[in-house]
Amino acid sequence: MPRQKFLQIYSQLKQRIESGEYPVGQLLPSENTLIGEFDCSRNTVRRAISELVRDGYVQTRQGWGVCNIFQPIEHSSYTMGMIESFRETARRTGQTSTTRVVAFEPCTADESIAAQTGFPVGEELFALQRIHDLDGVARILNISYLRRSCMPGLTREIAEGSLYRYLEEELGMSIITSKRTFTVELATPQDRQWLDLGEYNCLAVVANQVYNSEGVMFEYTQSRHYPGSFRFQDNAVRRPEES
The missing domain is CATH 3.40.1410.10 (Chorismate lyase-like)
Structure with a gap:
């Protein structure tokens, strides 16, 4: 059984945030961009984003998009x-x-x-x-x-x-x-x-x-x-x- 699509998207976005590909304080790509990249529905992208919100990686801003608020965590x-x-x-x-x-x-x-x-x-x-x-x-x-x-x-x-x-x-x-x-x-x-x-x-x-x-x-x-x-x-x- 493959992992659910939203979890795959969540994992890839999280890795990009942690690696600095998406700098802190900047917006992630738009929903439409992510839908095109991952070939999925809008609900799937939103579910992945909601997981990132829950884990403290991003914050949604009404009318603006999804902002990276991740700060590197100390060792251990x-x-x-x-x-x-x-x-x-x-x-x-x-x-x-x-x-x-x-x-x-x-x-x-x-x-x-x-x-x-x-x-x-x-x-x-x-x-x-x-x-x-x-x-x-x-x-x-x-x-x-x-x-x-x-x-x-x-x-x-x-x-x-x-x-x-x-x-x-x-x-x-x-x-x-x-x-x-x-x-x-x-x-x-x-x-x-x-x-x-x-x-x-x-x-x-x-x-x-x-x-x-x-x-x-x-x-x-x-x-x-x-x-x-x-x-x-x-x-x-x-x-x-x-x-």
Whole structure:
């Protein structure tokens, strides 16, 4: 299943904005220009633009067009309103990245795993642990449980690449939404084994429950971040209180 057209347009426009092809403060090409370039409907272009608005890349100006308001994000910044793979984040922030799988095995959700992840007891899962290096330094420990019925052919080698690329491009999955919880936790012996925490005794922890277009939760991942480079960016919109 190919990616929806508006997502392809969104991705290309976002890349152009991030690369500086569309300078900050200037207008993007007109709707008619984009319709001609991408050979699509007006609604498709508008849906792609609405995604860029939601993510804080552009702002629509009545009677003028769509203005680029993107400002480059600092290294190791993550965005609240987007679901990105580790490699996508590293590419966006201009860093080199590598992933190492340190544990990969099938398992069945017991009561403890079910309570932590939200998967039902008895669900067949893959238990996956990965170390993410940024510019050659171990910065993130990812502890994941993945629903096996959604990716029965997953292997250790695939997990060392881009998991989301595999799911979207090879399996045709549409990844739709993620529920996130942010906490700060004391470092465990496992954290210290895999991450160089230096003087820090804690980590920033992001727990993700990720759902596909069928409303199925296919992933639970706990990302344990080195705190010295952990930043999350959010783009908020004020909605006036109804009187």
